[in-house]
Amino acid sequence: MGNLTITVDDETLKRARIRALERGESVNAYLADQLRKYAEDDEDERQQRTVTRLLELSKSMSGTSGGRGWSREDLYDDRRIS
Secondary structure, eight states: OOOOOOOOOOHHHHHHHHHHHHHOOOHHHHHHHHHHHHHHHHHHHHHHHHHHHHHHHHHOOOOOOOOOOOHHHHHHHGGGGO
């Protein structure tokens, strides 16, 4: 597990410690949870943007097979050893 050092003014830290005590948690636990959420949200957003972009690309491509189908032999023809 990694360690993180932050700098915050004394008054803010004092108020944060008081609030954490009132909630029955530690400032460290609260910040770790917030950082975890921050990192996860970013990943979720990135994945959603990727899915959206792939869907847009698939709709914009006008490729067609012309009704042609492929057999297993067609697909692996270039891998056959003569």
